[in-house]
Structures are given as C-alpha cells and as structure tokens.
Amino acid sequence: MDDKFNTAAGWVLFAGIIALGSAIVSGIFFQADKPVSPEQPGYFIDAPEGGGEVDAGPSMEEVLNKMSVSEGEKVFAKCTACHTVDQGGANGIGPNLYGIMGKGLAQGAPGFAYSSALADKGGNWDWDNMSAWLKSPRAFANGTKMSFAGLSKIEDRAAVMLYMNANGSNLPVPEFVAAAADAEVVAEETEAEGDVAAEAEAEQDAAAELNEGGA
Known part of the structure; x- marks a missing residue:
C-alpha cells in the first residue's frame, strides 16, 4: 500500500514539475511576462479615400424620366390582387386607385376603411410620399393594414407611379x-x-502672314 502511494505521489510531483517548467520556458520564449501594448489599440481598417462614401444611386427624378407608363402597367400586375385602377372600379382588399396621385392620404377611395395609421399621416400622395409608401408601407405608416412587403427597386416604384x-x-x-x-x-x-x-485660327493667321510676306 505504501509503495503504491509513494509511486502515485511521485508521478503527481513529477507532472507538476514538468508543467511548471513548461510554463517558465514558454513565458521566456514568448515574452509572456513582458507584455507590450500597441501604440494605438484596436484594428486598422483600410477605408477608401473620401470617407468611404456609398453611391446612393440615381434619384427618383432621374428614374421617372427614364421609365414609361407601359413598364408601370407590368409592375402594377403585382397589385391587381388587391387593387383596381380603372375609373369607377370597386374597392377590394385595398382601395380603388383611379386618380390616386395628388389626392390626400387615406382620401382616395370614398367608402374604403383606411387604417388610422395612414389617415393620421396627413399630406398628399405626391411622388415622394408614394415612393416611400411603395418601398415599405409599414415603414411609411406603422400599423397600416396593407400587408404588401413593398417594391425595393426604385425603377419599379417610378414605373408604377x-x-x-x-x-x-x-x-x-x-x-x-x-x-x-x-x-x-x-x-x-x-x-x-x-x-x-x-x-x-492662330495657325491660319500665321499661314496668311507667311503668304503675304512671300508675295
């Protein structure tokens, strides 16, 4: 019993000596005992000149002058499940949109139950408001009943408007x-x-002067 205990204790002591020695050697080799702080803490990020400005893309004015009504009709096909756009068209899940541009928000289709979130916004359906609405109805009027996710492409919004x-x-x-x-x-x-x-013109004048001198 004593021999086994002494043997086990010896191995434990030997393992401890090895671990301590390894720590000392690694500390000396890697200079862990002499940490050096960088002059400027943090990581360097290589940013492009000009402050890393991001191209905002074309303006709505530019895109409106490039797109066409026929292209907008194709985009509007996504809206026909909920809206009509013909004169006298019935309201569906969403209101009839005939003559909507320029009208007051939540005032385009008489008799349609607009959400208070949209009615409380105020203002008119101008190009900016309609673009923001089409891009994200919920972001434009938080609490709106319209579940459409929106048109992320500015070209699609311009065309449908x-x-x-x-x-x-x-x-x-x-x-x-x-x-x-x-x-x-x-x-x-x-x-x-x-x-x-x-x-x-200067060359022609110089040539003329040479001709006069030769004459």
Missing part, C-alpha cells in the same frame, strides 16, 4: 437636372473645343 398617374391623375413629372459633375464635364469639353478652334 407613372402608370397610376396616367390613370385619372395628372401630376407633373419632376424635371431631372443633370448633376453638377455632368455640367462640369460639358464645360470642360466646350472649353477644349474652344482651345482647338483658337489654335486652328
């Missing part, structure tokens, strides 16, 4: 003004053309 506007409404389509960067490009091209013309 043009289609609804052509059915009983006549809101002026906002004019798209080219970005300042485009205007600068045009100005630079015009200036370059002017320089070329001036240089050609």
Whole structure:
C-alpha cells in the first residue's frame, strides 16, 4: 500500500514539475511576462479615400424620366390582387386607385376603411410620399393594414407611379437636372473645343502672314 502511494505521489510531483517548467520556458520564449501594448489599440481598417462614401444611386427624378407608363402597367400586375385602377372600379382588399396621385392620404377611395395609421399621416400622395409608401408601407405608416412587403427597386416604384398617374391623375413629372459633375464635364469639353478652334485660327493667321510676306 505504501509503495503504491509513494509511486502515485511521485508521478503527481513529477507532472507538476514538468508543467511548471513548461510554463517558465514558454513565458521566456514568448515574452509572456513582458507584455507590450500597441501604440494605438484596436484594428486598422483600410477605408477608401473620401470617407468611404456609398453611391446612393440615381434619384427618383432621374428614374421617372427614364421609365414609361407601359413598364408601370407590368409592375402594377403585382397589385391587381388587391387593387383596381380603372375609373369607377370597386374597392377590394385595398382601395380603388383611379386618380390616386395628388389626392390626400387615406382620401382616395370614398367608402374604403383606411387604417388610422395612414389617415393620421396627413399630406398628399405626391411622388415622394408614394415612393416611400411603395418601398415599405409599414415603414411609411406603422400599423397600416396593407400587408404588401413593398417594391425595393426604385425603377419599379417610378414605373408604377407613372402608370397610376396616367390613370385619372395628372401630376407633373419632376424635371431631372443633370448633376453638377455632368455640367462640369460639358464645360470642360466646350472649353477644349474652344482651345482647338483658337489654335486652328492662330495657325491660319500665321499661314496668311507667311503668304503675304512671300508675295
């Protein structure tokens, strides 16, 4: 019994010595006992110049001037399960949308029970409000009864608004003004053309003077 106990105790002691020695050696090798803090804590993230600005994409004005009523009719096919858009059309799960553009929110179809969430918003169905509504009805009017998830593509929203506007409404389509960067490009091209013309004119004058001198 004593021999077994002494043997076991010896092995435990030996294991402890090995573990302690390993800790000391690894601490010396990896300098764990001398931690060095970085000059600037944290991780470096390589961001692009200009603050990592994200391209916001085309504006609604630009897209409205690119899309068509016929394209909007195709998109509106997603809405026909709940809405009609013809004059005198009946209300369904959703209200009839004839002449909806430009009307007050929750005032487009008499007799339809609009949600208080939409009625309390106030304002009119202009291009901005309708775009926001079509993108996410719940985000536009939290508590709305409309369960449609929305149209995430700005092209789809622009097209379907043009289609609804052509059915009983006549809101002026906002004019798209080219970005300042485009205007600068045009100005630079015009200036370059002017320089070329001036240089050609100077060459013609010099040639004329040579001819006069030779004469």
